[in-house]
Amino acid sequence: MKYIFVLILAKIILGLSDHISTHSNKAYEKNGVHSVPLGSESTFYWRTDYTSESVTIEVHFVAEESSWFAVGFSNYGEFKHADYCVLWIDWHRHMQLQDAWADEDGELNLDQQQDCESFDWKQRDNITKFTFSRKFDTCDNHDYIIERGTTHIVWLKGQGPLSSLAGLRVSDAKSSGMSRTELLRTSHPAPEWPSDAWELELLVNRIKVPNRETTYWCRVHKLPDSLKQKHHILQFGPAIQTGNEHLVHHMEIFHCAGLANIQVPHYNGPCDAADRPEGTQICKKVLAAWAMGADAFVYPKETGLPIGGTNFNRYVMLEVHYNNPELQDGNIDSSGIRFVLTKSLRRYDAGVIELGLEYTDKMAIPPNQESFTLSGHCISECTGVGLPQSGIHIFGSQLHTHLTGKRVVTRHIRDGKELPLLNYDNHYSTHFQEIRLLPKPVTVLPGDALITTCTYDTKNRKNVTLGGFAISDEMCVNYIHYYPNTRLEVCKSAISNDALRTYFRYMRDWENQPTSNEAISANYNGIEWTKVRVAALHDLYEAAPLGMQCNASDGSRLPGLWENVAASPVSLPLSPPARDCTDFTKNGLESE
Numbered sequence: 001m002k003y004i005f006v007l008i009l010a011k012i013i014l015g016l017s018d019h020i021s022t023h024s025n026k027a028y029e030k031n032g033v034h035s036v037p038l039g040s041e042s043t044f045y046w047r048t049d050y051t052s053e054s055v056t057i058e059v060h061f062v063a064e065e066s067s068w069f070a071v072g073f074s075n076y077g078e079f080k081h082a083d084y085c086v087l088w089i090d091w092h093r094h095m096q097l098q099d100a101w102a103d104e105d106g107e108l109n110l111d112q113q114q115d116c117e118s119f120d121w122k123q124r125d126n127i128t129k130f131t132f133s134r135k136f137d138t139c140d141n142h143d144y145i146i147e148r149g150t151t152h153i154v155w156l157k158g159q160g161p162l163s164s165l166a167g168l169r170v171s172d173a174k175s176s177g178m179s180r181t182e183l184l185r186t187s188h189p190a191p192e193w194p195s196d197a198w199e200l201e202l203l204v205n206r207i208k209v210p211n212r213e214t215t216y217w218c219r220v221h222k223l224p225d226s227l228k229q230k231h232h233i234l235q236f237g238p239a240i241q242t243g244n245e246h247l248v249h250h251m252e253i254f255h256c257a258g259l260a261n262i263q264v265p266h267y268n269g270p271c272d273a274a275d276r277p278e279g280t281q282i283c284k285k286v287l288a289a290w291a292m293g294a295d296a297f298v299y300p301k302e303t304g305l306p307i308g309g310t311n312f313n314r315y316v317m318l319e320v321h322y323n324n325p326e327l328q329d330g331n332i333d334s335s336g337i338r339f340v341l342t343k344s345l346r347r348y349d350a351g352v353i354e355l356g357l358e359y360t361d362k363m364a365i366p367p368n369q370e371s372f373t374l375s376g377h378c379i380s381e382c383t384g385v386g387l388p389q390s391g392i393h394i395f396g397s398q399l400h401t402h403l404t405g406k407r408v409v410t411r412h413i414r415d416g417k418e419l420p421l422l423n424y425d426n427h428y429s430t431h432f433q434e435i436r437l438l439p440k441p442v443t444v445l446p447g448d449a450l451i452t453t454c455t456y457d458t459k460n461r462k463n464v465t466l467g468g469f470a471i472s473d474e475m476c477v478n479y480i481h482y483y484p485n486t487r488l489e490v491c492k493s494a495i496s497n498d499a500l501r502t503y504f505r506y507m508r509d510w511e512n513q514p515t516s517n518e519a520i521s522a523n524y525n526g527i528e529w530t531k532v533r534v535a536a537l538h539d540l541y542e543a544a545p546l547g548m549q550c551n552a553s554d555g556s557r558l559p560g561l562w563e564n565v566a567a568s569p570v571s572l573p574l575s576p577p578a579r580d581c582t583d584f585t586k587n588g589l590e591s592e
């Protein structure tokens, strides 16, 4: 069965033209084949088979004579401690693909259990294409488990021929790189547009992409007059200039939310420029977000995201993040986001609710922590007043932290019983933020509770990291996309003010810490973070009463008591996902 599957992919892609620039890949997406660039000279294609729980992968790369090419997975993009399938050619010009893992020193070791299956390859001129399949979970302890959320794909290319793989080092590669993608994404049937649907492209205009690694470019657009009438967004997706697929890292469209008659300066320049007008700062309500490796986001057929209308400010800002690690010079770019819009409104307006932690310094992460967690609660009292009787249907989710976030999960609780996870990303990266479609919509009823937990790595920080807006502060947010639109827009928490005051008083009186300041930040900054104090802070956050933000979209609080409230209890937590690794002979081999 799997064999046939590979042949199909092999035919579709291996049979294609020999040009590497196959990025305008709409046809591929239709066949369930997705792609992400690996640097400027290679592309990673894949298709997922949920029945056999495996991914069929195909890599195209520009090869010098007898190059070897390793492609693999690692937790956060590191080359060491990674799991590879390595294509290499021996002195008899025999091409092979082997399963290997890199140890702490970056040395490749062959796996006793070989899991890069159904290998095939083809070479024409200087392009080499190879395909193989890989189970999500191979049950080999040296192999990466492919799961939902972000996958970091690492690749290495070096000079061959080789006499053996063993002993090869990551540092032997002549070039290397890392790309992030959502490997196990949900493919959806191509939707049908109403006859009046039209496309709107919001692009930058011939930007000279600087020869530095990171550039954020901002351009304000005014939406056309036709959007004086309310429309629905049915889809948004990338409109990338051909040839720049490896440069455009992520893009967002921000609505300049304000009164309909507010004028926003037509800024067009680096987002962090000193002369960026103050008036553009209101452009921060996310309308669309795309990241490299993602497909277009398609709204479910019942719903569309409202845009336009008489009370709608028609200014938006496009932000393009260019990632140029090869420091290429002279690239000109006119990429952006393409919307599909209609004035034939669908049955339901889509909406967005913010879950997680309030943007406040009431919560903090001590320095030098490998895995510190903070949780933001949307308690059942808030969904009780905020959601319609029949509930809401969540179809998309955008997880968000700043630089130290490495894992995000939102749990879903009904009457004390935990339901399947609403969304999670065990390999989260702040550099790969997109709005993701859930595998299937999740219905949340009034009275349900949602707990969003973020895990942070502050190993590189000397000072405490506070909650807040600055990029050096932290956030823990899940923007859930749902229908039908309802009043509730913010359902977030922080530790209650009383509990925090009591904690600082305790630190002063019993731990002799300088925590009698007015400002919360000064108190957190004054604490000397010993192991015991870190553990105590974590326990405090887990147990203390909450201050809730249960707000409507007009910024007002929904009726209720929101200060000093308890988190909704979880009496029946979900058990961890079961692995299907019953083949003890294989496991036995591994544990030798």
Ligand SMILES: *[C@@H]1O[C@H](CO)[C@@H](O)[C@H](O)[C@H]1NC(C)=O
Binding pocket: 062, 125, 126
């Ligand atoms: C590969 O071949 C194409 C066409 O023959 C050529 O334009 C290109 O420069 C070659 N690339 C490399 C890296 O040799």
Ligand SMILES: *[C@@H]1O[C@H](CO)[C@@H](O)[C@H](O)[C@H]1NC(C)=O
Binding pocket: 462, 463, 525
């Ligand atoms: C850490 O805090 C100290 C004292 O508040 C401050 O002087 C220093 O600049 C901070 N370091 C960093 C890296 O923020």
Ligand SMILES: *[C@@H]1O[C@H](CO)[C@@H](O)[C@H](O)[C@H]1NC(C)=O
Binding pocket: 490, 549, 550, 551, 555, 556, 557
């Ligand atoms: C929620 O509403 C209150 C009262 O209007 C306001 O003070 C607070 O800033 C709001 N919170 C958020 C996150 O919008």
